[in-house]
Amino acid sequence: MLAVVNARIHTCGPGRTIDGGTVLVQNGKIAAVGTGVGIPDQAETIDARGMVMTPGFVDAHTHMGMSWQELAGEADTNESTGVVNAHLRAIDSVDPKDIAFGDAVEAGATTVMIHPGKLMVWRQTISPIAGQSVVMKTHGKMARREILREPAGMKMAFGDAVAEFLTSRNIGPNSRMGIVGLVRGVLHEAQQYRDKGRGNGSGDRDLKLEALSLVLSRQIPAHVHVHRADDILTVLRLGQEFGIDLVLEHATEGHLVVEALAESGVPCVVGPITRARSSRAMRELQNLSQKTPGILAAAGVKVALMTDHPTEPIQFLPIIAGEAVREGMVPEEALKAITINAAEIMGVADRVGSIEVGKDADLVVHDGDPLEAMTRIRLVVADGQVVVDSLRQGKENA
Amino acid sequence: MKAVTGGKVLTITQGEVEGGVVLIEDGKIVAVGRGLQVPSDAKVIDATGKHVVAGLIDAHTHIGASGFSETTSPVTPHVRGIDALDLRDPGFDEALEGGVTTIITTPGSANVIGGTSLVIKTAGRSLKERVLRNPAGMKMAWRKGTNRPSQGPPYPVSHMGIAGVLRNALAETQNYMVRREKGEVAEDLGKEMLAKVLRRELPARIHSFTPVELLAIMRVQDEFGFDFTVEHGFEAHLVAEQLAERGIPVVYGPGPGTRRHKMFPQRGPHGAAILHKAGIKVSLQTDHPDRSIKEHRIFGAILLRYTDLTPDDVLRMLTINGAEIAGVADRVGSIEPGKDADFSIFSDHPLKVQARVEQVFISGDKVWEGGETVAKPY
Numbered sequence: 189m190l191a192v193v194n195a196r197i198h199t200c201g202p203g204r205t206i207d208g209g210t211v212l213v214q215n216g217k218i219a220a221v222g223t224g225v226g227i228p229d230q231a232e233t234i235d236a237r238g239m240v241m242t243p244g245f246v247d248a249h250t251h252m253g254m255s256w257q258e259l260a261g262e263a264d265t266n267e268s269t270g271v272v273n274a275h276l277r278a279i280d281s282v283d284p285k286d287i288a289f290g291d292a293v294e295a296g297a298t299t300v301m302i303h304p305g306k307l308m309v310w311r312q313t314i315s316p317i318a319g320q321s322v323v324m325k326t327h328g329k330m331a332r333r334e335i336l337r338e339p340a341g342m343k344m345a346f347g348d349a350v351a352e353f354l355t356s357r358n359i360g361p362n363s364r365m366g367i368v369g370l371v372r373g374v375l376h377e378a379q380q381y382r383d384k385g386r387g388n389g390s391g392d393r394d395l396k397l398e399a400l401s402l403v404l405s406r407q408i409p410a411h412v413h414v415h416r417a418d419d420i421l422t423v424l425r426l427g428q429e430f431g432i433d434l435v436l437e438h439a440t441e442g443h444l445v446v447e448a449l450a451e452s453g454v455p456c457v458v459g460p461i462t463r464a465r466s467s468r469a470m471r472e473l474q475n476l477s478q479k480t481p482g483i484l485a486a487a488g489v490k491v492a493l494m495t496d497h498p499t500e501p502i503q504f505l506p507i508i509a510g511e512a513v514r515e516g517m518v519p520e521e522a523l524k525a526i527t528i529n530a531a532e533i534m535g536v537a538d539r540v541g542s543i544e545v546g547k548d549a550d551l552v553v554h555d556g557d558p559l560e561a562m563t564r565i566r567l568v569v570a571d572g573q574v575v576v577d578s579l580r581q582g583k584e585n586a
Numbered sequence: 587m588k589a590v591t592g593g594k595v596l597t598i599t600q601g602e603v604e605g606g607v608v609l610i611e612d613g614k615i616v617a618v619g620r621g622l623q624v625p626s627d628a629k630v631i632d633a634t635g636k637h638v639v640a641g642l643i644d645a646h647t648h649i650g651a652s653g654f655s656e657t658t659s660p661v662t663p664h665v666r667g668i669d670a671l672d673l674r675d676p677g678f679d680e681a682l683e684g685g686v687t688t689i690i691t692t693p694g695s696a697n698v699i700g701g702t703s704l705v706i707k708t709a710g711r712s713l714k715e716r717v718l719r720n721p722a723g724m725k726m727a728w729r730k731g732t733n734r735p736s737q738g739p740p741y742p743v744s745h746m747g748i749a750g751v752l753r754n755a756l757a758e759t760q761n762y763m764v765r766r767e768k769g770e771v772a773e774d775l776g777k778e779m780l781a782k783v784l785r786r787e788l789p790a791r792i793h794s795f796t797p798v799e800l801l802a803i804m805r806v807q808d809e810f811g812f813d814f815t816v817e818h819g820f821e822a823h824l825v826a827e828q829l830a831e832r833g834i835p836v837v838y839g840p841g842p843g844t845r846r847h848k849m850f851p852q853r854g855p856h857g858a859a860i861l862h863k864a865g866i867k868v869s870l871q872t873d874h875p876d877r878s879i880k881e882h883r884i885f886g887a888i889l890l891r892y893t894d895l896t897p898d899d900v901l902r903m904l905t906i907n908g909a910e911i912a913g914v915a916d917r918v919g920s921i922e923p924g925k926d927a928d929f930s931i932f933s934d935h936p937l938k939v940q941a942r943v944e945q946v947f948i949s950g951d952k953v954w955e956g957g958e959t960v961a962k963p964y
Binding site: 287291441443444445446447462463464465466467468469474475477478479501503504507510511513514515557559560561562563564 | 649675676677679680841844851874875876877878879880881884887888890891937938939940941942957958961962963
């Protein structure tokens with residue numbers, strides 16, 4: 189049993205912020221939160237006076253484990269042999285040796301979503317249906333790192349990078365309407381597959397259509413890579429047509445169609461907002477704004493932020509949230525964008541994303557504003573275990 | 587005359603002046619201090635409660651040229667970055683949004699010898715006024731195998747192959763210099779430029795990361811004699827002593843070294859701190875558009891999170907060190923009398939992520955105000 193006492197606690201839950209609060213941890217779960225919590229005699233107590241506590245950070249869009257060897261000419265994020273890769277699973281490409289998992293723990297990012305389908309450094313290409321995403325914890329021994337949800341979503345993509353992907357393989361289509369036509373055709377096929385009750389034992393099992401059936405039956409959402417405003421509107425239209433749940437990934441021009449987004453109720457994982465909008469290789473970023481997360485959140489859109497690791501390193505997650513605050517996002521909203529909102533969008537909010545009784549004891553203690561670069565992380569608790577500690581006397585700075 | 591009053595002035599080289607006054611005439615700083623008399627005809631820029639910070643300098647970008655290389659040959663010393671310069675590049679705006687007023691912009695790193703870079707301000711009245719130094723260096727790249735976008739002959743694939751290409755080019759330049767002196771050969775624009783490097787009039791700016799690369803470069807330096815800077819240098823701290831002995835500066839980045847992968851297993855923010863402690867002049871870079879120049883100061887702030895560098899050390903890496911490495915420290919890099927009036931007004935300390943860049947001035951002219959440009963909703 190562990191008790192962290194005297195902290196200013198941003199719960200990111202209904203309790204909001206508690207000054208001088210205590211979090212009691214038992215069996216890896218949060219057993220109590222608040223002021224005046226009784227601390228059992230056998231509990232190990234950590235004094236966090238003057239410190240700020242947040243939930244473990246949650247990064248809703250990364251490629252951790254999939255591309256850390258990219259510059260060495262190896263990368264496992266984007267399969268290029270087929271156009272429709274719905275049967276592929278990100279987890280089968282996740283190398284648990286990736287040093288970024290350790291970096292994540294040190295930076296307080298305890299849960300991440302890992303998507304297949306990432307643009308490569310010199311090949312700005314992505315398949316329109318890239319495969320199945322996974323949600324996992326970042327701490328623990330590599331073979332035992334916990335998977336919270338798999339499959340957690342179907343990664344899809346629209347826009348320039350898809351056109352380039354198809355063109356580079358000489359398979360077309362390469363216009364925006366052509367790509368949408370292709371995807372509609374595949375989803376239509378999956379509808380028929382599902383309606384005819386095919387599957388294992390039918391003699392007609394098709395792993396791609398089986399996976400897409402999960403999207404059509406709304407067991408998992410489609411996480412759609414989309415930058416431009418016109419493509420955002422297209423994705424919303426497509427979602428309505430097939431009655432599927434959507435999450436928009438990047439949503440770079442979301443601020444240009446903010447009303448349509450708010451009406452749709454579709455959540456957005458925005459970013460990374462630290463990228464250059466003047467990249468010639470990525471013309472879709474030309475309207476990138478660091479104000480987008482704040483504008484969308486103010487309009488009522490559920491917003492999470494991303495590092496898109498390794499595009500930005502996972503350690504930047506709270507700093508990116510700080511940049512959103514500088515550009516107008518309410519600080520409480522920015523913190524939620526890297527905790528509870530992300531967890532809800534990923535479908536794991538019953539386990540992580542806020543400091544509430546019954547949830548996993550993933551806690552981070554900071555010596556200042558959690559969204560400032562100069563602040564240092566002094567304590568990380570993951571599933572009830574102290575994994576980073578420079579708070580107690582005699583402990584080395586992690 | 588203009589006067590910036592009431593702010594905390596971070597001069598970089600002369601410490602901080604609380605409630606300082608900066609007097610500006612004809613685009614130059616004429617006086618900096620506390621309680622200076624403000625002439626009655628001076629236009630006052632009120633910076634009360636704000637931080638007044640020397641214009642930041644990014645010593646390695648591709649703004650205006652977007653990182654392109656002339657890949658018809660691995661040796662193209664005759665090409666000039668200025669001939670590719672597109673002043674409409676929105677990267678200049680992003681620089682201003684991040685408080686960056688001077689940059690080195692350089693050809694890409696596909697070639698072993700890639701062409702000349704230049705130092706330019708991120709805004710100004712004319713190209714002539716904006717260019718501080720041209721040529722400002724000869725871009726070279728020690729870039730091997732799969733980390734090289736252009737492949738196939740005559741591009742080298744091994745470290746020794748890269749050394750061979752570079753040594754051959756320098757030896758041919760030595761021959762050229764002798765024979766040209768005797769009037770035996772016609773003028774060769776590329777070799778003239780490399781001759782400047784061998785006469786130490788122009789530094790080589792060499793894209794390089796690892797000890798094997800840096801040790802080879804130092805070997806070639808001993809053989810031919812030239813000045814160079816290490817560009818990127820994510821594992822340069824592993825040979826910090828050798829670099830320090832030679833007085834070789836490092837333009838570290840892009841980013842604080844937190845983005846790790848298999849190719850540079852020793853990379854980390856501690857690299858910049860080790861280099862600094864070894865007495866090496868370190869400046870930071872964004873390599874824009876690889877990383878956004880708007881994040882320049884944020885990368886500096888992140889070094890504070892992970893190392894024991896001080897805010898003063900990091901601010902120097904963002905300003906005067908870059909100016910010295912670029913060879914333009916007589917003009918920019920600090921708020922000092924005699925230098926160009928290039929500075930920004932920040933809402934708070936510039937190494938705070940949440941501090942806003944409110945106004946940017948170049949040569950005393952306000953060139954930016956009010957943060958980022960955002961397109962309007964449809």
